[in-house]
Amino acid sequence: xxxxxxxxxxxxxxxxxxxxxxxxxxxxxxxxxxxxxxxxxxxxxxxxxxxxxxxxxxxxxxxxxxxxxxxxxxxxxxxxxxxxxxxxxxxxxxxxxxxxxxxxxxxxxxxxxxxxxxxxxxxxxxxxxxxxxxxxxxxxxxxxxxxxxxxxxxxxxxxxxxxxxxxxxxxxxxxxxxxxxxxxxxxxxxxxxxxxxxxxxxxxxxx
Numbered sequence: 001x002x003x004x005x006x007x008x009x010x011x012x013x014x015x016x017x018x019x020x021x022x023x024x025x026x027x028x029x030x031x032x033x034x035x036x037x038x039x040x041x042x043x044x045x046x047x048x049x050x051x052x053x054x055x056x057x058x059x060x061x062x063x064x065x066x067x068x069x070x071x072x073x074x075x076x077x078x079x080x081x082x083x084x085x086x087x088x089x090x091x092x093x094x095x096x097x098x099x100x101x102x103x104x105x106x107x108x109x110x111x112x113x114x115x116x117x118x119x120x121x122x123x124x125x126x127x128x129x130x131x132x133x134x135x136x137x138x139x140x141x142x143x144x145x146x147x148x149x150x151x152x153x154x155x156x157x158x159x160x161x162x163x164x165x166x167x168x169x170x171x172x173x174x175x176x177x178x179x180x181x182x183x184x185x186x187x188x189x190x191x192x193x194x195x196x197x198x199x200x201x202x203x204x205x206x207x
Contacts, residue, residue, distance in 0.1 A: 008033035026050035172196035
C-alpha cells in the first residue's frame, strides 16, 4: 500500500527509514510537516512513482536525505531542496532525477556527501560546488554531466572522493586539483573528451 498521508502528523519524528520496502504510490507532500526530521531514508523503494515533492524543502533540520535507487521517481530536483541549510548528505544515486545541478547548491554549506551516480542528471557542474568546504565525496559517475571541470573544485580541501568517470566532461584536468590534499580516489576514466596532460601539481598530493 501507499505511505499514509497521516505521517505528516508526526511532528516530533526525528528519523524515518523505509529503506528497501515495497510501499507504493507517491512521496507524500505531508512529509514537509515533519518539522523535526533529521534523517529521511527512502532509498531502494522501487514501487514509488512521481516526483520529489517541493514540500521536502520545509525540512530545515534535515541532515540526511536518501532518495537513491528510486528508478521511477522522475523530474528535476526541486530548488527548495537547496534551501535545506542543515543538509549534510544527499543521496540520489540510481534514480531518474533529471536536470542540472544548479548554482543554489552553494547554499548547502554543511554538505559532506553528494552521491548521484547512475542518475539522469545532466548539464555543467556549477562553480558554486567549490564553496562547499565540508564536502568529502562527490559521486557523479555514469551521469550526463558535461562541460569542463570547474577550477573551483580545487578549493575542496576536505574532498576524499571525486567520481566523474563515464560522463561527458571535457577539457583538461585543472591544475588546482593539486590543492586537494585530502583526496584518496580521483576517478576520471572513460571520458573521451577529457584532453591534455596530467598537471604536475598533482605531484603535491603525497601522503
